[in-house]
Amino acid sequence: MRLRTIVFFAVSICIGFSIIAQAKSTDGMNLFVSRKTLSDLELSIANEQAEIDNIRKRTGEAAQKLDAYNRIVADADADLQESLLSELSVYKALTASTAVHGPGVRITLDDSVDEIPLWADTNAFIVHDTDLLRIISDLSKGGAEAIAINGQRLYSDSTIYCNGYTVRINDVPEARPFVIEAIGDPARLSAAMIGPNSYGVLLREYYGLVFRVQVEPDVLLAARPDRGSTFRYAQRADRENI
Numbered sequence: 001m002r003l004r005t006i007v008f009f010a011v012s013i014c015i016g017f018s019i020i021a022q023a024k025s026t027d028g029m030n031l032f033v034s035r036k037t038l039s040d041l042e043l044s045i046a047n048e049q050a051e052i053d054n055i056r057k058r059t060g061e062a063a064q065k066l067d068a069y070n071r072i073v074a075d076a077d078a079d080l081q082e083s084l085l086s087e088l089s090v091y092k093a094l095t096a097s098t099a100v101h102g103p104g105v106r107i108t109l110d111d112s113v114d115e116i117p118l119w120a121d122t123n124a125f126i127v128h129d130t131d132l133l134r135i136i137s138d139l140s141k142g143g144a145e146a147i148a149i150n151g152q153r154l155y156s157d158s159t160i161y162c163n164g165y166t167v168r169i170n171d172v173p174e175a176r177p178f179v180i181e182a183i184g185d186p187a188r189l190s191a192a193m194i195g196p197n198s199y200g201v202l203l204r205e206y207y208g209l210v211f212r213v214q215v216e217p218d219v220l221l222a223a224r225p226d227r228g229s230t231f232r233y234a235q236r237a238d239r240e241n242i
Helices: 002-026 035-094 129-141 186-194 199-207
Strands: 100-110 146-149 160-163 166-169 172-174 178-183 210-221
Touching (some): 100 186, 100 199, 129 146, 129 160, 178 210, 186 199, 199 210
Antiparallel strands (some): 100 178, 100 210
16 A cells, blocks of 8 residues: 555656656747737737827818818808898798798779669679789789788799689788788889789779879888698608609
């Protein structure tokens, strides 16, 4: 038993010395890395470092450009906002979404006050929706920028049609006399209304209707009521769908 212990101890010592000697001779396996491998690793590290430096350079340039853009936006913010608000006001005026005022004309149209002959058609001596539409058309041709009838602002989808003894304008019943106000060049608008063979003069001279035109230095037209979107069938079409 004692002999076996001594033999086991001796073998263990030999194995330990062998492991130590092998570790010292290999030095952590560094002896097996070739010079070419080291050169390749050094070149790879150098390339990565160059790429990092390039990225840092481009990042710095981008940061400088961003600062420049921010300064430009900050300087132009007030002018840009004013320009957008001005453009918005134009679109609101075109869609009758805001009140407007300016020089123009005021037209009064009413039924005839003359005695109607017994043989005549009485319908020819009263104001109809077609009369209003013709006058509005003449005003538009004369350059009217905004029009209202009895305070009812007209816009792209306005409706004008007879309804018994009244005329419905924007679905609101309006009775005579009809006061038509328009903003634009007063000289052009007046010429369109009282020029030779104009429709208003025809109504006055041949049918006896009341037709008066007054030039006004400042006409105030209220905005249309806010009814929201009036589209039921039309939908927005993106460019790729056209």
